Amino acid sequence: MSMTEPSSGGRFGDFGGRFLPEALVPACLELEEAFRAAWADDAFRAELDGLLVSYAGRPSPLTEAARLSERLGVRVLLKRDELNHTGSHKINNVLGQALLCRRMGKRRLVAETGAGQHGVATATAAALFGFDCVIYMGEVDVERQSHNVFRMNLLGAEVHPVSSGARTLKDAVNEAMRDWVASVTTTHFCLGSVMGPHPYPWMVRELQRVIGEEARRQCAELLDGGVPDVVVACVGGGSNAAGIFAGFVDTSARLVGVQPEGGAAIGRGLPGVVHGSKSMLLQDEHGQVSEAHSISAGLDYPGVGPEHAHLASGGRAEYPSVVDAEVLDAFQLLSRTEGIIPALEPAHALAWVVREAGRAIPSGSTVVVNLCGRGDKDVAQVMAHLGHER
Amino acid sequence: MIPLEPHLCQRRDGGAKLLVPYVTGGLSDDWVDVVHAAVAAGADAVEVGIPFSDPVMDGPTIQEASVRALRRGTTPGSILADLARVDVGVPVVAMTYYNLAFRMGDLRFARSLAAAGVSGAILPDLPLEESADWERESAAAGVASVLLAAPVTPDDRLAAIAARSRGFVYGVSRMGVTGERLSLAGSAGVLAKRLKATTDKPVLIGFGISTPDQAVEVCAEADGVIVASALLRAVLDGGGPEAAAGFVGDLRHALDAG
């Protein structure tokens, strides 16, 4: 299997597509055309690459996690996307979409956010480009990520708390889509993951591909031209995973996307259609979408990007899950062994490596973990969970 | 089941403007009485919403109605069972989001609608590019697949939507979600006129039509209106079947007076 352009209409095998109200179809067709043209345009690519270097701080290093490796008996390499400006991989996608927004002559961004990292990244790009910016965020997430809400406000964005449903990421997406239906002629919907209607899953993966391409080069240097045995990333919608997988899908590396136990759309879900595409989805027998549950606001989503459903059904990637307690342990372990406080999202990827080292991951393997976000935003929440134990 | 398109054409060709109220199925114990009341007050067909957990095309009123219905344990099956027990007297058109049909299977879903006497179905998140399978299966079950056009729909798509739609063509009055509005969007009349120029099928305009005056205004171009949030608001606020009858009666009266 490869990670190339989806077939016409945005299909990744049985998944993907464009399940949208008619009012939004012309905008998606326009976006698809704009992205295809921009992606083939050297000037656009050069401008984006320039921003990624001079503004976001790319390339991110690949760090040998020596003490953690010794502890686990596998060689762990950390792809340090948490060092990007704004603290996560989300900025890679957002800078690309902001350039596209300008190219399409629009001047307003709307976005959904869970943990607030995508909201912060979008607000940052809006400030950089002088766009208006509205971020939709579930009330529960506003509460557990209040620090990021204030950051978005500082950056000049309006944050609209969403009180419908479970008041988390799924509901924020609904509300952002409702805004977009009414504002589509002037507004770009800056979706934060490899989900939604075509062309978003493809476009966001291409904008995140830089993670995988860098990591592939860095691995080749470090491993004498070799590739790692395993590449691991956390999966909410799946953008950081898609980005790093894209760099290794044509190698022998095992690709592992780690889901939260309470949001394991691949494994516990069934095929379904919501938010513009067909994918695996947590839902009841009637097709009502279920509420996901995760300690991590960024992974608290009942669906998953359609390309991941496709990679799973073809057997090219695997999607295990971990529980909150394992995540909290991994969060602390990395902090103490490497001096890096990870975000709760990539702590899922680490938790799987910690659990499976010497089991599903044979001792002596080389494992690349996408450390896609830093933990500053989560410190207060983790402090509450651990009850100030120490 | 009453075939949708012949029924609407007959009434239209008899000189009437078409009035289609929307009721969220399973909203309350007496939701079927709300349907009967609307029909008695002059509805030409009734749209019954099958609530979905994530209604992205709906504003606060229909969201509230959906939540209320789902909290009561309403399912697609319970709504269809309620409908199967009664004779509504005019065609019933189901409106829901595609995942509920997809989960059951397109053909099974279409057949279960037909078995309950439902004449047509509206799936607003299934645009032309995705609807071919559903159009085929619903046709096989004898259920009219109603397609939607929006103000931003370009001419070539508009013609395709009008050609493929069955029962009637649903024109979305304005760019935005459902919900009561103080005034009619200018886009409503423009879209109705464009649709009328491409098709002889009944052209109904919905989304945001809130008052008798607005219904009359849009019917200068359109064959009729779909009225949802304004009616549901009256029902949600505790008015029950009487409020529905009063509201639909006022609309009927205004449309007949022209």
Ligand SMILES: Cc1ncc(COP(=O)(O)O)c(C=O)c1O
């Ligand atoms: C640091 C971090 N990682 C991962 C995610 C989940 O998104 P995705 O699965 O698209 O990478 C988020 C979302 O908020 C995040 O902030």
